[in-house]
Amino acid sequence: xxxxxxxxxxxxxxxxxxxxxxxxxxxxxxxxxxxxxxxxxxxxxxxxxxxxxxxxxxxxxxxxxxxxxxxxxxxxxxxxxxxxxxxxxxxxxxxxxxxxxxxxxxxxxxxxxxxxxxxxxxxxxxxxxxxxxxxxxxxxxxxxxxxxxxxxxxxxxxxxxxxxxxxxxxxxxxxxxxxxxxxxxxxxxxxxxxxxxxxxxxxxxxxxxxxxxxxxxxxxxxxxxxxxxxxxxxxxxxxxxxxxxxxxxxxxxxxxxxxxxxxxxxxxxxxxxxxxxxxxxxxxxxxxxxxxxxxxxxxxxxxxxxxxxxxxxxxxxxxxxxxxxxxxxxxxxxxxxxxxxxxxxxxxxxxxxxxxxxxxxxxxxxxxxxxxxxxxxxxxxxxxxxxxxxxxxxxxxxxxxxxxxxxxxxxxxxxxxxxxxxxxxxxxxxxxxxxxxxxxxxxxxxxxxxxxxxxxxxxxxxxxxxxxxxxxxxxxxxxxxxxxxxxxxxxxxxxxxxxxxxxxxxxxxxxxxxxxxxxxxxxxxxxxxxxxxxxxxxxxxxxxxxxxxxxxxxxxxxxxxxxxxxxxxxxxxxxxxxxxxxxxxxxxxxxxxxxxxxxxxxxxxxxxxxxxxxxxxxx
Numbered sequence: 001x002x003x004x005x006x007x008x009x010x011x012x013x014x015x016x017x018x019x020x021x022x023x024x025x026x027x028x029x030x031x032x033x034x035x036x037x038x039x040x041x042x043x044x045x046x047x048x049x050x051x052x053x054x055x056x057x058x059x060x061x062x063x064x065x066x067x068x069x070x071x072x073x074x075x076x077x078x079x080x081x082x083x084x085x086x087x088x089x090x091x092x093x094x095x096x097x098x099x100x101x102x103x104x105x106x107x108x109x110x111x112x113x114x115x116x117x118x119x120x121x122x123x124x125x126x127x128x129x130x131x132x133x134x135x136x137x138x139x140x141x142x143x144x145x146x147x148x149x150x151x152x153x154x155x156x157x158x159x160x161x162x163x164x165x166x167x168x169x170x171x172x173x174x175x176x177x178x179x180x181x182x183x184x185x186x187x188x189x190x191x192x193x194x195x196x197x198x199x200x201x202x203x204x205x206x207x208x209x210x211x212x213x214x215x216x217x218x219x220x221x222x223x224x225x226x227x228x229x230x231x232x233x234x235x236x237x238x239x240x241x242x243x244x245x246x247x248x249x250x251x252x253x254x255x256x257x258x259x260x261x262x263x264x265x266x267x268x269x270x271x272x273x274x275x276x277x278x279x280x281x282x283x284x285x286x287x288x289x290x291x292x293x294x295x296x297x298x299x300x301x302x303x304x305x306x307x308x309x310x311x312x313x314x315x316x317x318x319x320x321x322x323x324x325x326x327x328x329x330x331x332x333x334x335x336x337x338x339x340x341x342x343x344x345x346x347x348x349x350x351x352x353x354x355x356x357x358x359x360x361x362x363x364x365x366x367x368x369x370x371x372x373x374x375x376x377x378x379x380x381x382x383x384x385x386x387x388x389x390x391x392x393x394x395x396x397x398x399x400x401x402x403x404x405x406x407x408x409x410x411x412x413x414x415x416x417x418x419x420x421x422x423x424x425x426x427x428x429x430x431x432x433x434x435x436x437x438x439x440x441x442x443x444x445x446x447x448x449x450x451x452x453x454x455x456x457x458x459x460x461x462x463x464x465x466x467x468x469x470x471x472x473x474x475x476x477x478x479x480x481x482x483x484x485x486x487x488x489x490x491x492x493x494x495x496x497x498x499x500x501x502x503x504x505x506x507x508x509x510x511x512x513x514x515x516x517x518x519x520x521x522x523x524x525x526x527x528x529x530x531x532x533x534x535x536x537x538x539x540x541x542x543x544x545x546x547x548x549x550x551x552x553x554x555x556x557x558x559x560x561x562x563x564x565x566x567x568x569x570x571x572x573x574x575x576x577x578x579x580x581x582x583x584x585x586x587x588x589x590x591x592x593x594x595x596x597x598x599x600x601x602x603x604x605x606x607x608x609x610x611x612x613x614x615x616x617x618x619x
Contacts, residue, residue, distance in 0.1 A: 007077030007147065007180060007515055008546050012052070014579075016066035018044040023579035025564055031542035033557035034550045034579075035590060036566030041577040042550045045566070046183065046520045049073070049548075051151045053181055054174030059157035072150040075180065079145040083179050087147060090172045092164020094145035149173060183518040184501060192475070192501055193488050199473035201504055202457060204512050206433035213429055214469070217422035221467060224415035231408040234401055245398040248391045251377060255388045258369055260381045265374075268367050275360040282352050289345035292338055304342065307335040419465055426469040427461045434459045434473070437507065444503035448537055449530040452480040455500065475500075498522045502534060506541050516546040523553045531555035536618050554594035554608065558615035563587050588612065 012025040019041040025034075036042045048071040051057060062069045077083045077094065084094045150162040151173065161170045192198070203214065234241070274281065293304040311331050318324045370381055377384045397404075434457035441455040456476040464470060476485035477500065488497065502522055505514075523534050532555045539559040541547055551557055563582040582590050591608035593599040 007075040007081075007083060009049075009181075009516055009548075010074045010076055010146075012045070012048055012074075013072045014044065014048045015070040016063040017041075017048055017051075017061055017069045017071060018063060019568065019577045020044045020566075021063065021576040021578070023566075023577065025579050026562070026581055027546070027548065028562060029542075029546055030561040031539050031559060032546075032548045032562040032564060033560035034548065034564045034566065035552065035557050035594060036577075037568060038552075039568065041568065042566050043520060044577070045548075045564075045579075046518060046550055049181065049518055050183065051153065052149050052173060053177030053183070054161075054170050054172070057151070057153040057157065057159040057170075059153070059155055061153055062155050067155055069153045070150065071152075072148065075147040075149070076144050077147050079143040083147065083176060084145055086172070086176060086179075087164040090163050090168045091166040092168065093166075094147045094164055097144045097146055149176070179515070181516045181518060182505075182514045184505070184520065184522060192497060192504075195472055195474060198457075198475045199468065199471065201475075201508065202430060202433060202437060202459075202473050203468075205437045205508050206429060207511050210426075210429045210433065213422070214426055217419065217426050217469060218467060220415065220419040220422050221465060224412065224419045224465075227408060227412045227415050231405065231412050234405050234408065238401065241398050241401055245395060248395045248398070252388065252391050252395065255373060255377065255384060255391075258373060260370055260373060260384055262382055262385055265367070265370060265381050268363055268370070272360065272363045272367065275363060278352060282349060285345050285349050285352070289342055289349065292345070293342035303338055304335065307331065307338060311335055423465055423470045424461075427459065427471050430459045430469070430471055430473070437504075440507040440510075441500070441503045444506050444537070445499065447533060448499040448503060449533040450496065450499055453496070454478040454481075454485070455503075456485040458485075498524055498526055499530065499534060502537060502541075506537060509541060509545060514545050516548065517541065519547070519549045519551075521550055521552065523549075523551055523556050527553065528555075532558075532614075535559035535615060539615070539618075552594065554591045554611055557594060558591065558611045559618070563590070565590050 008029050009027045011027060014020050014023045014025070016022070019039070025045060034042055034045050047061060051061075051069075051071050052073045057069075075083075076097065079094065079096055087094055147164060148162075149164075151170075152160045159170055161168050161173050163172050163176070192201075203210065290302075292302060294302050311328065314324055314328045314331065318328050373384050374381055377387045438455055438457045441457075442453070445451070445453045445455065454477070456478060458474040458476055460472045460474070462470045462472060475488050477488055477496070478485040479496075488500065502519070505517065508514075519538070522538075523531055526534060531553045535553075535556040535558055538547055538549055538556065539561075542561070549556060549560070557563060565580050565582050566577050567580055568577040580586075588605055588608045589599040591611060592601060592604035595607055595611070596604040598604050
């Protein structure tokens with residue numbers, strides 16, 4: 001778990017989820033038990049919370065005959081906590097409520113001042129407010145805010161999330177869920193058998209200083225890996241890099257010898273076209289010049305002569321009519337412009353090389369050479385120039401491989417030495433934490449009617465470095481005094497795994513407080529006195545965290561401060577369920593049903609009352 005501040009779930013509203021048509025679950029701080037007949041939809045409560053926490057949605061969750069499933073949760077969170085900040089980052093809002101601690105649930109009893117429980121085990125170090133961790137001060141204190149999260153799932157499986165009144169990616173719900181809720185179901189018993197999960201639990205317990213040590217190791221490990229990978233690349237690809245360097249040298253020499261210029265292809269094409277059509281250009285320019293200004297037009301006046309004659313005629317009479325003045329001026333300009341064109345044509349003809357054969361050959365040879373470069377390093381000359389400019393630095397890099405390999409060899413050795421030193425520190429810290437965790441969980445197991453059992457947390461440092469260190473962690477269970485500890489997968493039943501999981505969470509909550517725990521039939525495979533002890537321990541866990549438990553055992557539900565029952569009503573082919581908050585005799589009747597299956601049995605009712613009184617005393 002992170003150190004982010006979480007909050008308390010006040011209420012969850014469910015609509016068209018599984019067999020639940022519509023239900024409102026009043027929750028709040030303390031210990032909430034959710035009970036109901038088989039098939040009534042108790043686990044839908046856990047599914048609804050899972051949707052709000054960003055779990056994958058499936059179309060099969062939508063109630064038969066409905067277009068979509070919709071769930072909404074209302075939380076109380078610290079206004080300035082990490083959860084509220086993340087909501088604002090996502091564009092949502094949280095609404096301030098009022099300052100002060102969150103009140104405990106009905107009939108909830110706080111822990112003693114020392115923090116010790118009736119069994120002597122360590123109690124989670126948080127107040128009776130049930131609020132979550134907040135690095136700014138005591139949990140639950142300060143200004144609180146209401147956070148609303150909702151999620152809809154269509155019959156086609158499309159999902160939409162609303163965070164603080166604004167649409168947001170479902171991933172945001174997942175991020176918030178990491179700070180708000182820890183859900184435990186029967187599948188977690190299987191995960192508890194995994195060495196990876198066991199190592200993760202030990203690391204959580206080890207605390208903040210260990211986390212910082214592990215972070216330092218992880219940085220060193222990544223640095224060592226990066227340097228090692230670079231070195232391996234240089235060594236394994238050395239021959240290929242030598243060939244690449246040789247090819248680059250040939251290319252650089254070839255391109256440098258020709259020295260192409262950007263845009264040269266176009267200018268050479270224009271020059272070649274001019275030289276190829278030199279005679280046509282000369283004849284056209286000469287003919288145009290003669291038409292404009294020439295004495296050889298078979299007695300006809302040229303253009304310049306005609307314009308001059310027209311200008312003289314008008315200048316002779318312009319004094320008699322001022323309207324002719326603009327015409328005279330335009331005619332004079334035209335005469336000047338045509339004379340200028342004649343001059344330009346004469347200059348153009350003088351510049352034309354009547355013998356361009358040699359130059360044309362040179363241009364065509366240059367174009368052919370550039371074309372070869374473009375095909376090899378292009379596809380254009382501009383690309384060739386870019387290739388040439390990048391080839392130099394790359395060639396320097398490749399030529400320095402030997403020096404770089406030597407440098408990397410030393411750097412890898414140094415990085416490995418640092419990583420190994422830090423890995424040893426991590427191993428030492430894990431071994432020390434394992435001893436403490438073993439003792440505390442074993443104490444908890446005695447409180448859960450497993451007095452002869454002992455949890456052994458085994459840390460085995462290996463020889464290979466991994467991203468999490470070099471340790472393999474195993475949780476072993478000695479089921480009775482003198483028994484040889486065995487792996488949980490072989491040494492614990494389903495009921496024992498449930499209690500071990502609960503014991504571990506209780507211990508972890510002391511060092512890594514969790515705002516809300518949700519247990520889905522954590523009491524599976526348990527009964528009798530063991531069930532009573534589980535209920536008692538859940539109640540004690542609820543002193544510092546909100547606890548929601550889906551259960552089928554009266555012995556567990558008796559310890560709840562808030563009892564919800566999922567009630568089903570069969571009409572036709574579709575079962576509709578709703579949720580009812582139980583108090584007084586309604587709760588007694590439900591407890592009797594859980595005990596004997598007979599909600600109206602006098603003996604069952606008497607037993608239920610006795611169990612409720614026992615739980616109230618032992619809570």
